[in-house]
Amino acid sequence: MPKASAKKSEKPVDELSYEEALAELEGLVASLEDEQNPLEDSMRHFERGQALVAHCSALLESAQLKVQKLSGESLIPFEEESE
């Protein structure tokens, strides 16, 4: 079933979390598989899809485990002791 996400207003790609981006990407691919879309829509899906793929790739490649520690009720960066 094609997702209705194609028509509603979309957040800029780089504001999406990994999960949001991946979910939208899956939706776009499913929509393309549907084959009933006008060509123009399909091209837009493709371009958006490309942008999502690039965003997800960048997130994966640049991902660095973020470690913080609780100090009272607030968070501060955590410095690991070197081995």
Added chain:
Amino acid sequence: MQPTLFSSIHLTVSQLTFHIRKQLENDPTLQDVWVEGEISNLSRPASGHVYFTLKDKNASLRCMMWKPEAARLRVNLQDGMAIEAHGRITVYEPQGQYQLAVNLIQPKGEGALYQEFLRLKAMLESEGLFAPERKRPIPQLPHKIGIVTSATGAALRDMLNTLRRRLPLAQVILAPSPVQGVEAPPALVKGIQLLNYQLPDVIIIARGGGSIEDLWAFNDERVGRAVAESKAPVICGVGHETDFTLCDFAADLRAPTPTAAAELATPITLFDLSRDLLSARTRLTSLTLNLLAEQKAVISSFISRLKYISPERRIQSAYQHLDELSRRAFSALTHGIQIQISNVNGISKRLLSLNPEGILSRGYAIITRKDDHMVVSKVSQARGEMKVRVSDGEFEVNRGLDTAAVIE
């Protein structure tokens, strides 16, 4: 008191030793006693009896164990081991030595603590805190992972390395806490509570291996309750494979070690994500290419049809016709010219053959009479002085009238 030769009691060594023995053996405290200390000088001679010394900072005690009791030992005795030994004090008179005849040994602290653990476990279990229905599933892709453990030590380091490897996308929040000692349980409880305020997807509570005493904070009733009541699902990774604490039962998932806890907290890894992304990208590209190919085919077909009916084709056709005509005209023209040329050639040849010079070269002569006007073509004309022209010149002849008549 000055020793004198006249002291009240005179005993032999045996008598004195016997007296001492009686004293000790009549003392109830000494006849059913648990003694706590560290093993040293362990000796297991062939007889099967076991001898060792139990010591602490200030004193030492000789111990022995008869073969039958020694054989029943659950514990593997070693020098340096902290144990509790149960037995009675006896005196070995030949050596003037008091000793503990041991009949039971257990690792230090184990017995009592273990009992306490069983009691607490039963209590919390009866309240339903360990019920399977209470267990919550661990999220497949956590964004925020809380960890309650000591800020120093190998457990945290190992967990962070594991998480870094499996899911660097995640965010880790550490609630540092002592993991043994009296201050540990309240700190662990506080850690769980404060982490829950941060709304993590999962909480790991962990520490490295140790004795039942070392792990005791995780058997504390308060900590067990805090784990069971945590809003976020809890994975408990305390000690080694075979260590079970209250937290293990109270948690939503038990891990054998801290590293295993980190693995269980990240079911989906970077590898899985990369692979899914690659698959999505491939499908995206191939679907789009297919769509484009289809459209291209439609357009190509239109182009073909348009080309067929377009004026261009007719113009081409006309050009071709024109070319054909001009080719034919040219062909006709050149053919005509050829014919003319060959006609001329024919005439020319004939002319040549009529050329007097040509005739001469074939051996004929031109005879001319003196008056130059007449070319002699008949014998009757051939009289008098004549010029004879042959191919390469001329000469004169004279044919008299008589000779002319003679020849006739």
